[in-house]
Amino acid sequence: MPKKAAAEEEPGAEPPAPPKRRTSRIYVRKTDIVLTAAERVFLRAGFAATSMDDVADEAGVSKRTVYSNFGSKERLFAEVVGKRCASVVPDPATFAAALGQPVDEGLRLLAVAFLKGIFHPAQVELYQTVVAAVRRRPEVGRIMYEGPITQSQRLFADYLRVQAEAGKLALDDVELAASQLIALLKTNIHMKLLFGQPVRIGPKLIDSSARASVELFLHGALPRR
Known part of the structure; x- marks a missing residue:
């Protein structure tokens, strides 16, 4: 009895699986x-x-x-920066949660997420690498600035803009306010880390620093009436 052609299938047989795309x-x-x-x-x-x-x-x-x-x-290098800094900018879920809170608590949520990112040893190491290179290679600084630094400021500006449009904040320049808030959040801790000075980073320090900076941003230093 002649053999069936290789391409012929038995009745009811499963069709051959397509070759895997590797x-x-x-x-x-x-x-x-x-x-x-x-x-x-x-x-x-x-x-x-x-x-x-x-x-x-x-x-x-x-x-x-x-x-x-x-x-x-x-x-x-830009890809390395993007990979390293993915955790620096608070994620959309944190942003959405912040919008559902009173302004002070919403800002605190964003601030804590931001500080956890920039205080992490991996991010400090990356900042140090960029600063060491930027004098001879300004494009390295541009990669860093246009990446996580700009993204973080944009997120805080978006949050402040939403609150200002809702009448919960009075801000003449949202972009400026966002950059001022970020500067307040970093305090001197970020500089200490960049210059290799000992700092014990933990949840308690991050939370207390975030609260104090947000309080100063929202209410200033004058006594409340």
């Missing part, structure tokens, strides 16, 4: 590997002293792979 998974995996390696190298050696060859060696891939995924050292 290309995208491999691409994503290599991208992650390169990004993680770049993060280590940039923070260890600084921006100026890091080459794409260094990143390729650290990642265990070819330099061509690094370039095909990221294009340039500046773009790669």
Whole structure:
């Protein structure tokens, strides 16, 4: 009896599964590997002293792979900044929760989330790397400024604008007020961390600092009547 052709299927048999597409998974995996390696190298050696060859060696891939995924050292560093700073800007859920609270409590929620981000050792390390590079490579500072710094200010400005439009705050310049609030929130703790001075960061310190800064922002330093 002649054998059935290879393409012929038995009646009722399951159709053959389509071949798995592995290309995208491999691409994503290599991208992650390169990004993680770049993060280590940039923070260890600084921006100026890091080459794409260094990143390729650290990642265990070819330099061509690094370039095909990221294009340039500046773009790669921008991706590292974005990855590191994803936790600095309060997330949409926190923003929504803040809008549902009285203004002082809403600002405190945003402030605590913000301070947890910028006081984290990983973020302090990134700031130090950027500051060390910015004199020779101003574009590194631009990447940092236009990324998490601008995003954080925009979020606080959006919150203040909503409250001002609702008549709960009186602000002539929302953008200026947002930058002033962020400066109040950082206090001198952020500078101490950037310059390697000992600070014991914990939930109690972050919460008390956030409350005091929000209080000063909302009510000033004059005695209340």
